[in-house]
Amino acid sequence: MGARVITITSGKGGVGKTTATANLAVALANMGKKVVCIDADIGLRNLDIVMGLENRIVYDLVDVVEGRCKLRQALVKDKRVPDLYLLPAAQTRDKTAVSPQDMVMLTTQLRNECDFILIDSPAGIEWGFRNALAPADEVIVITNPEASAVRDADRIIGLVEAEPRKVPISLVINRAKADMIRKGDMLSVNDILDILSTPLLGVIPEDEQIIVSTNKGSPLTLDNQKGPAAEAFRDIARRITGAKVPIAELEHKQGGFLHRLSRLFRRSGA
Amino acid sequence: MDDSITLKGIKEGLLVTVKPDGRWSDLANRLITLIDAQGNFFKGAQVTLSLGPRELRRQDLAAMQKLLEQRGITLRAVLSESDITLDAARKLALPTSLQVAELAAAPSEALELRPPPIDPEEPGLPGVLVKRTLRAGRTVHSDGHVVVLGDVNAGAVVVAGGDIVVWGRLRGTVHAGAYGDESAVVCALHLAPTQLRIAGYITISPEDRNRKPRPEKALVRNGRIEAVPWE
Ligand SMILES: Nc1ncnc2c1ncn2[C@@H]1O[C@H](COP(=O)(O)OP(=O)(O)OP(=O)(O)O)[C@@H](O)[C@H]1O
Numbered sequence: 118m119g120a121r122v123i124t125i126t127s128g129k130g131g132v133g134k135t136t137a138t139a140n141l142a143v144a145l146a147n148m149g150k151k152v153v154c155i156d157a158d159i160g161l162r163n164l165d166i167v168m169g170l171e172n173r174i175v176y177d178l179v180d181v182v183e184g185r186c187k188l189r190q191a192l193v194k195d196k197r198v199p200d201l202y203l204l205p206a207a208q209t210r211d212k213t214a215v216s217p218q219d220m221v222m223l224t225t226q227l228r229n230e231c232d233f234i235l236i237d238s239p240a241g242i243e244w245g246f247r248n249a250l251a252p253a254d255e256v257i258v259i260t261n262p263e264a265s266a267v268r269d270a271d272r273i274i275g276l277v278e279a280e281p282r283k284v285p286i287s288l289v290i291n292r293a294k295a296d297m298i299r300k301g302d303m304l305s306v307n308d309i310l311d312i313l314s315t316p317l318l319g320v321i322p323e324d325e326q327i328i329v330s331t332n333k334g335s336p337l338t339l340d341n342q343k344g345p346a347a348e349a350f351r352d353i354a355r356r357i358t359g360a361k362v363p364i365a366e367l368e369h370k371q372g373g374f375l376h377r378l379s380r381l382f383r384r385s386g387a
Numbered sequence: 388m389d390d391s392i393t394l395k396g397i398k399e400g401l402l403v404t405v406k407p408d409g410r411w412s413d414l415a416n417r418l419i420t421l422i423d424a425q426g427n428f429f430k431g432a433q434v435t436l437s438l439g440p441r442e443l444r445r446q447d448l449a450a451m452q453k454l455l456e457q458r459g460i461t462l463r464a465v466l467s468e469s470d471i472t473l474d475a476a477r478k479l480a481l482p483t484s485l486q487v488a489e490l491a492a493a494p495s496e497a498l499e500l501r502p503p504p505i506d507p508e509e510p511g512l513p514g515v516l517v518k519r520t521l522r523a524g525r526t527v528h529s530d531g532h533v534v535v536l537g538d539v540n541a542g543a544v545v546v547a548g549g550d551i552v553v554w555g556r557l558r559g560t561v562h563a564g565a566y567g568d569e570s571a572v573v574c575a576l577h578l579a580p581t582q583l584r585i586a587g588y589i590t591i592s593p594e595d596r597n598r599k600p601r602p603e604k605a606l607v608r609n610g611r612i613e614a615v616p617w618e
């Protein structure tokens with residue numbers, strides 16, 4: 118059995134990587150998958166808080182890399198779902214304590230023991246991003262319907278595409294506000310796809326419940342909660358496992374000549 | 388174009404001819420840059436250096452031999468009209484002649500590296516072809532023309548001494564005629580650059596988001612940049 122290693126990244130900070138990692142991990146675990154989350158944001162860890170596992174941490178990623186404990190000992194089990202584990206980031210260490218090779222070695226050890234490894238990448242395009250990218254089989258780029266977030270997503274996609282090994286990329290648009298998009302005050306899904314020409318994995322609406330759930334340390338996808346964001350995350354998890362779940366937000370506009378052209382170049386391009 | 392160094396395929400491998408003027412250290416650098424720009428293309432090649440009357444010392448040749456070796460290239464022979472250079476080559480046990488007759492009469496099918504003949508009336512400028520979308524943060528720079536098969540996204544930059552042609556959407560920043568050529572043009576299937584420069588002129592796209600995309604060409608006319616239909 119080989120796990121799929123999926124890195125969740127964005128370029129710009131604060132767009133919802135950690136929120137998405139936690140919610141997708143719980144949703145996948147609820148579907149019966151064995152999931153390990155890795156917080157690659159060394160020095161600014163917070164996946165543990167969003168997942169509500171902060172008080173159970175004994176060892177962290179850097180302890181494993183530096184040989185102070187076994188990988189198994191550092192994994193924190195989430196008792197609320199069948200098979201979900203967190204490998205927390207170190208709180209105090211410098212991000213250079215971990216190298217891309219360390220990340221590849223860690224995931225290699227885990228690959229035979231689970232179905233999914235989700236890596237929460239830090240913002241930026243430097244060291245931490247390189248660590249998160251190194252072991253990835255797939256990359257999910259998160260963006261917001263905002264010009265600056267889309268610009269950074271474009272930059273990140275370019276960097277991933279420049280990797281010699283071909284890593285498939287998909288896009289999640291977070292914090293979409295249907296009313297603002299309708300009024301033309303926010304970039305629409307199609308505007309964003311026009312710029313990024315990257316396959317869309319899902320759209321998550323702006324949802325106050327997310328803030329509540331983050332503060333409680335209880336991801337929205339726990340306990341089959343209702344609500345727009347919870348459902349959007351569950352849909353994305355199902356798409357990740359290969360289910361054909363239609364994306365409602367995708368306006369079915371006939372792709373024009375330029376659109377087809379750019380798809381063509383993406384396919385043939387380097 | 389700089390023709391101080393020419394590369395030519397011959398039966399014995401690669402003939403590198405270095406013009407007699409200019410400082411050797413500069414030319415040696417340029418040659419290595421030329422080779423490195425081709426990636427591993429020349430790896431395993433046998434190189435014959437043709438130096439004309441230039442006088443080189445043994446250490447110059449030895450250094451060049453080493454640089455070539457580091458790139459997997461063998462220095463096969465040194466051709467020279469200077470006794471000093473010939474002497475230096477012999478000290479390094481390098482042959483100082485090919486069958487000269489053979490060189491001159493080399494049949495054309497042996498010339499693997501010779502480019503197809505160029506119509507002398509259309510010498511053109513060398514160009515760069517980018518066969519993918521240029522995303523934010525990417526920069527392409529060329530002394531000649533730049534052709535992009537794909538989009539140039541906002542945040543990407545293209546600078547060309549000559550023209551810029553984008554077979555896709557142009558939303559980034561471009562500078563054509565960057566060394567002052569006001570006759571340079573920028574063409575795109577959808578011309579909506581963040582900023583567009585031609586030589587010393589500069590313009591930004593009109594804020595007209597709903598304009599239907601159509602192929603356009605930007606050029607300098609009457610002292611400013613104008614966009615006309617690209618047909
Ligand atoms: N769909 C949403 N609706 C409302 N609030 C959201 C949504 N998604 C994320 N947020 C809020 O946005 C903030 C940033 O989210 P998060 O920490 O997941 O981003 P991040 O990309 O991991 O940030 P960083 O780059 O700092 O790691 C949080 O306060 C979170 O609660």
Ligand SMILES: [Mg+2]
Nearest residue numbers: 134135158163
């Ligand atoms: Mg985060």
